[in-house]
Amino acid sequence: MELPELLVIHPAPVFIIHQQQFSQKFKLLKAYESPLSTKHFLQTHAQSTKALICYGKSPITSDILRRLPSLKLVVTASTGFNHIDLPECRRRGIAVANTADVFSEDTADIGVGLLIDVLGKISSGDRFVRTGIWPKNIYYPLGSKLQQYSFSP
DSSP states (O other), rough: OOOEEEEESSHHHHHHHHHHHHHHEEEEEEGGGGGGGGHHHHHHHTTTTTEEEETSOBBBHHHHHTTTTTTEEEEEEOOTTTTOOOOOOOTOOOOOOOOTTTTTHHHHHHHHHHHHHHHHHHHHHHOOOOOOOTTOOOOOOOOGGGGGGGOOO
């Protein structure tokens, strides 16, 4: 059975990490490894390319979309779509998918961690000690506890 083709113009970090898994399910068309220019690579695979994967740093413009007349799906390994020409995709009936809120919980965790760090003066206290001035200037303002604050959504 022939694997479906997946065009990769510029690899997203997640693609590089999981490239082996991708290659088991798809025939990978790696424009970034080709000696051809992107324009010529797209011309070579124009009729066979039905899906492509991208990310925020690889814009999918109307020019790229125009070069891929058989394209049916654009998947972005990012949460946003601002690097994809959505009106052109809509006009051509090309489905577009993203990772939606895959990073939401991690972003919230980092936000809480940073809040605790700032309130408790953890990083600034660490820098104060590492500068070596703390034996001479023993005063350093104490941090706050998170429990003194109330937060509402």
